[in-house]
Amino acid sequence: MTRKVLLLPGDGIGPEIIAQAARLLEACQKAGLDIDVDEAPVGGSAFDAHGEPLPAATLEKARAADAVLLGAVGGPQWDALEDRSRRPEQGLLGLRKHLGLFGNLRPALLYPQLAEASSLKPELVSGLDIMIVRELTGGIYFGQPRGIEARDGQRLGYNTYVYTEAEIERIGRVAFAMAQKRGKKLCSVDKANVLEVTMLWREVMERLAPEYPDVELSHMYVDNAAMQLVRAPKQFDVVVTGNMFGDILSDAAAMLTGSIGMLPSASLNESGQGMYEPCHGSAPDIAGKNMANPLAMMLSVAMMLRYSLDENAMAKRIEAAVGSVLDDGLRTADIAADSAEAVGTDAMGDAVLEAFSRRL
Numbered sequence: 001m002t003r004k005v006l007l008l009p010g011d012g013i014g015p016e017i018i019a020q021a022a023r024l025l026e027a028c029q030k031a032g033l034d035i036d037v038d039e040a041p042v043g044g045s046a047f048d049a050h051g052e053p054l055p056a057a058t059l060e061k062a063r064a065a066d067a068v069l070l071g072a073v074g075g076p077q078w079d080a081l082e083d084r085s086r087r088p089e090q091g092l093l094g095l096r097k098h099l100g101l102f103g104n105l106r107p108a109l110l111y112p113q114l115a116e117a118s119s120l121k122p123e124l125v126s127g128l129d130i131m132i133v134r135e136l137t138g139g140i141y142f143g144q145p146r147g148i149e150a151r152d153g154q155r156l157g158y159n160t161y162v163y164t165e166a167e168i169e170r171i172g173r174v175a176f177a178m179a180q181k182r183g184k185k186l187c188s189v190d191k192a193n194v195l196e197v198t199m200l201w202r203e204v205m206e207r208l209a210p211e212y213p214d215v216e217l218s219h220m221y222v223d224n225a226a227m228q229l230v231r232a233p234k235q236f237d238v239v240v241t242g243n244m245f246g247d248i249l250s251d252a253a254a255m256l257t258g259s260i261g262m263l264p265s266a267s268l269n270e271s272g273q274g275m276y277e278p279c280h281g282s283a284p285d286i287a288g289k290n291m292a293n294p295l296a297m298m299l300s301v302a303m304m305l306r307y308s309l310d311e312n313a314m315a316k317r318i319e320a321a322v323g324s325v326l327d328d329g330l331r332t333a334d335i336a337a338d339s340a341e342a343v344g345t346d347a348m349g350d351a352v353l354e355a356f357s358r359r360l
């Protein structure tokens, strides 16, 4: 059956890196992948053209797709927009919400060729390969009631940290299944010594554990997890946590690998449909200069093949192609030791395509 992939270029460097992803998809099609590829506007450029960051037609196409590849959204030209509902990031948040993308997979994988780029000593990070599974549609970012109001003569702000058992269970299952496919270790991060909602979180993880007897489950308080991530990150395999802790820990873990230009991500819903995007933003400072590193975007294509299209072999071939261009010494400016020797977005894309096709 022909599956549908939707490209959402977005803003800033988004269109430049999506162009490389599109070429990679063409190479995959030549290698036998049966997909239809379509494109739609999102973010600030969608606002400029259609008056809203997530046009109804874009959402319609996204719903119908098996997988969505998103470049990035946002930029200074839209920062002054008064109406928050029309800001570029609402395109992204709207997609997450409407597609029910509750399971955010954020790998922190260090390519050995780039060990020098890490903020930690090479021996602490060489071989690092962590998968952070973050709950994305619940928790304190969405809990009700919330607000800022005046009480007893002063203003106060409040949010509600809430998870239902069902929400915890479904993200738990994603994480246990992920651990089964990887190193068989799952660390659940909470603050169960203080927060009731995470006491329930811990209880649910414990309840699921017997169904995954080959996975070793451990628990860690979030403050300790932050410390362990920078002290001895290689102790982790899969980490599962809620929305806010996951937001913070996944950014910290990302930096262990040195470059934001190398990091893909996936957001999945219950039917396996997913949105795939680099972890970085629209990088307005380098947009239009053929300087963006396209590898996070191209590795997002690999994640899409693995998690939404069940094409693991082809995903591995993309990852191997990326490894081989790094072996060959190719570096965009963000990962180059000597910026004078950096290659551009197009040249990096060419090299990955060439390496991918050589592996046919």
Ligand code: NAI
Residues within 6 Å of the ligand: 013, 071, 072, 073, 074, 075, 076, 089, 092, 260, 261, 277, 278, 279, 280, 281, 282, 283, 284, 285, 286, 291, 292, 293, 294, 296, 334
């Ligand atoms: P950013 O990730 O866009 O840029 C941070 C720094 O990393 C910049 O110096 C940039 O040049 C560099 N960088 C990012 N991606 C790169 C790549 N592929 N290759 C080489 N260098 C790269 O984050 P920033 O500056 O905080 O945000 C810029 C805009 O992006 C804002 O409008 C923000 O709202 C938006 N944003 C969008 C996200 C998304 O679409 N998922 C995520 C984060 C930010």
Ligand code: MG
Residues within 6 Å of the ligand: 247, 248, 251
């Ligand atoms: Mg973040």
